[in-house]
Amino acid sequence: MAELTKELSQVKGDTPAVPGKDAKARSTPEPQDKRPLDVPTGTPTVIVDDLHIVYRVYGAASESEKGNAVNALTRILKRQGRPQMKEVHAVKGVTFVAYHGDAIGIVGRNGSGKSTLLRAIAGLLPPHAGAVYTDGQPSLLGVNAALMRELTGERNIVLGCYAMGMTPSEVRDKYQEIVDFSGIGEFVQLPMSTYSSGMGARLRFAISSAKTHDVLLIDEALATGDREFRKKSEERIRQIRESAGTVFLVAHDLRVIEQTCNRVIWLHKGKIKMDGDPKEVIAAYNKG
Amino acid sequence: MSQPESAVADAQAGGRSGQEPLAKLAKRHGLRRAIARPRFPVYVRQLWERRHFILTYATSRNVSKYSKSALGQLWQVLTPLLNAAIYYVMFGLILGGKNGIENYPAFLLTGMFVFTYTQRTVSAGAKSISGNLSMIRALHFPRASLPLAYTIQELQQLVISMAVLLAIVVMTGETPTWFWLMIPVVLVLQTMFNVGAGLVVARLGAQMRDLNQLLPFITRTWLYASGVFFSIQDKVVVAAKLPQWVANVMYLNPAASFIEWMREILISSHNKSFGHHPPTMVVVSCVFWAVFALGFGFWYFWRSEERYGRG
Numbered sequence: 001m002a003e004l005t006k007e008l009s010q011v012k013g014d015t016p017a018v019p020g021k022d023a024k025a026r027s028t029p030e031p032q033d034k035r036p037l038d039v040p041t042g043t044p045t046v047i048v049d050d051l052h053i054v055y056r057v058y059g060a061a062s063e064s065e066k067g068n069a070v071n072a073l074t075r076i077l078k079r080q081g082r083p084q085m086k087e088v089h090a091v092k093g094v095t096f097v098a099y100h101g102d103a104i105g106i107v108g109r110n111g112s113g114k115s116t117l118l119r120a121i122a123g124l125l126p127p128h129a130g131a132v133y134t135d136g137q138p139s140l141l142g143v144n145a146a147l148m149r150e151l152t153g154e155r156n157i158v159l160g161c162y163a164m165g166m167t168p169s170e171v172r173d174k175y176q177e178i179v180d181f182s183g184i185g186e187f188v189q190l191p192m193s194t195y196s197s198g199m200g201a202r203l204r205f206a207i208s209s210a211k212t213h214d215v216l217l218i219d220e221a222l223a224t225g226d227r228e229f230r231k232k233s234e235e236r237i238r239q240i241r242e243s244a245g246t247v248f249l250v251a252h253d254l255r256v257i258e259q260t261c262n263r264v265i266w267l268h269k270g271k272i273k274m275d276g277d278p279k280e281v282i283a284a285y286n287k288g
Numbered sequence: 289m290s291q292p293e294s295a296v297a298d299a300q301a302g303g304r305s306g307q308e309p310l311a312k313l314a315k316r317h318g319l320r321r322a323i324a325r326p327r328f329p330v331y332v333r334q335l336w337e338r339r340h341f342i343l344t345y346a347t348s349r350n351v352s353k354y355s356k357s358a359l360g361q362l363w364q365v366l367t368p369l370l371n372a373a374i375y376y377v378m379f380g381l382i383l384g385g386k387n388g389i390e391n392y393p394a395f396l397l398t399g400m401f402v403f404t405y406t407q408r409t410v411s412a413g414a415k416s417i418s419g420n421l422s423m424i425r426a427l428h429f430p431r432a433s434l435p436l437a438y439t440i441q442e443l444q445q446l447v448i449s450m451a452v453l454l455a456i457v458v459m460t461g462e463t464p465t466w467f468w469l470m471i472p473v474v475l476v477l478q479t480m481f482n483v484g485a486g487l488v489v490a491r492l493g494a495q496m497r498d499l500n501q502l503l504p505f506i507t508r509t510w511l512y513a514s515g516v517f518f519s520i521q522d523k524v525v526v527a528a529k530l531p532q533w534v535a536n537v538m539y540l541n542p543a544a545s546f547i548e549w550m551r552e553i554l555i556s557s558h559n560k561s562f563g564h565h566p567p568t569m570v571v572v573s574c575v576f577w578a579v580f581a582l583g584f585g586f587w588y589f590w591r592s593e594e595r596y597g598r599g
Contacts, residue, residue: 044317049310055598073502095310123322124425125597132322133314137428145423146345150352159348162341163427191355 050130092270105257108267136214153188182206346440399516413486414493484581
């Protein structure tokens with residue numbers, strides 16, 4: 001994996017718009033909390049401006065309040081909120097600017113708002129306050145939600161590709177590539193529910209990585225399956241990352257983040273606790 | 289440390305230390321809000337571009353629905369057949385509700401199948417957003433794709449139900465006429481209405497979870513008000529001696545209008561005075577509901593487009 005970091009710096013060096021600037025800016029030691037946000041490292045691709053995300057959770061009420069049609073009718077007529085609904089304030093005022101060529105790792109404990117932040121950047125969750133500005137359409141890596149276990153691998157490949165917004169000719173082009181990459185062979189004609197968990201993960205990864213993205217958001221999707229496939233998928237992620245302008249990576253494996261990212265954001269209870277050089281942030285994170 | 293010139297200029301123009309609002313920075317670099325509702329015509333075009341996804345999703349749901357049963361896709365035909373048998377035994381034989389209607393089996397089944405199409409679309413539409421939150425929170429697509437796919441899924445089932453219905457109607461003694469060519473016209477109008485109604489309940493269901501609990505009551509009331517088991521004219525005007533306008537208002541209910549038109553086409557003994565031509569009022573009502581529901585449904589659903597991910 002060491003070559004990943006090397007690759008990354010090469011890619012960044014190739015970007016003509018930012019000759020050497022960002023390396024300088026990054027290497028300057030500076031107090032983490034005062035890190036200037038638009039150090040001229042190139043063109044910003046993602047701007048998160050004092051973002052707050054609140055989403056609703058259902059089913060948090062006592063048994064007696066549930067599922068009574070008359071209660072429901074009265075509440076609807078009176079336009080009252082549902083008692084069984086709780087609001088969760090998952091992201092509380094996050095601000096940062098990401099630049100072209102950045103690979104940003106996001107670390108934090110379970111429930112610190114990492115996945116929610118990614119979904120907001122992808123434009124899938126509406127902000128409660130603040131805003132996210134992006135260049136192009138950021139996409140989450142993953143089509144799991146669109147696939148159907150009862151269907152054959154073949155049908156799922158087609159369905160997954162369409163769900164990611166491909167055209168029929170793109171689907172025809174990519175189909176064989178996806179089958180080959182996943183390495184599931186004849187199993188492609190069987191329903192996905194008959195696959196082993198490793199085969200399922202391989203097919204899902206092969207489908208979701210078949211498309212190129214401007215801004216890519218990866219949520220713990222790195223390297224699944226057996227060792228051989230893990231190598232293949234790491235290689236594929238590297239390729240995707242190179243073609244994508246900016247990458248966000250959420251993973252619990254800190255080693256992966258340290259090796260792939262040039263900047264790490266530490267989220268704690270919905271707020272940024274630290275933002276900066278991977279080594280420093282991860283060291284602080286491990287201590288805290 | 290010597291700053292590159294552009295950086296100095298940046299700082300003077302008010303970099304972050306000088307508090308350039310991030311919104312301005314975004315604008316300067318041509319960034320757009322990650323979540324923004326496209327204008328309505330753009331939205332419709334995006335939906336059209338997603339037609340392959342919508343169709344594939346609908347077909348996939350239909351295939352996966354019966355994939356675990358031994359008879360598989362045969363259930364697509366068996367389900368409407370069994371339904372028809374139960375309705376006939378229940379309402380035609382046990383309750384003896386012929387109500388003096390000639391060819392009651394055809395009358396009942398036409399009403400039931402036409403109504404079921406709308407009822408199933410509405411019930412499925414109400415869950416199309418709230419039941420697919422994980423997908424909405426993971427992938428980009430115009431959200432109206434989901435209620436649309438659910439309507440198309442029901443339409444695919446309806447094609448099979450209609451074949452069953454036509455076979456039964458012929459077995460009850462009706463002869464196919466040229467008027468049967470009007471069947472697709474009625475179904476297209478009804479589908480337009482269903483798409484619109486599905487979109488409206490999809491948004492309502494996304495914002496008011498309790499709707500799913502309430503919907504069975506609403507659709508059952510609707511079923512009884514639509515004259516599926518009885519003739520509205522006979523029950524309201526002849527038997528209950530209510531004024532004619534009450535019956536007319538009941539015929540304006542979209543489900544009743546579509547049922548009435550379909551019966552007019554299929555059953556020769558239905559409203560003999562009109563001879564396969566439905567009353568103008570019914571035709572106007574069908575066309576109005578189709579156009580109005582489709583237009584309003586899309587507009588109403590689109591208004592909330594960026595908020596469906598919140599749940």
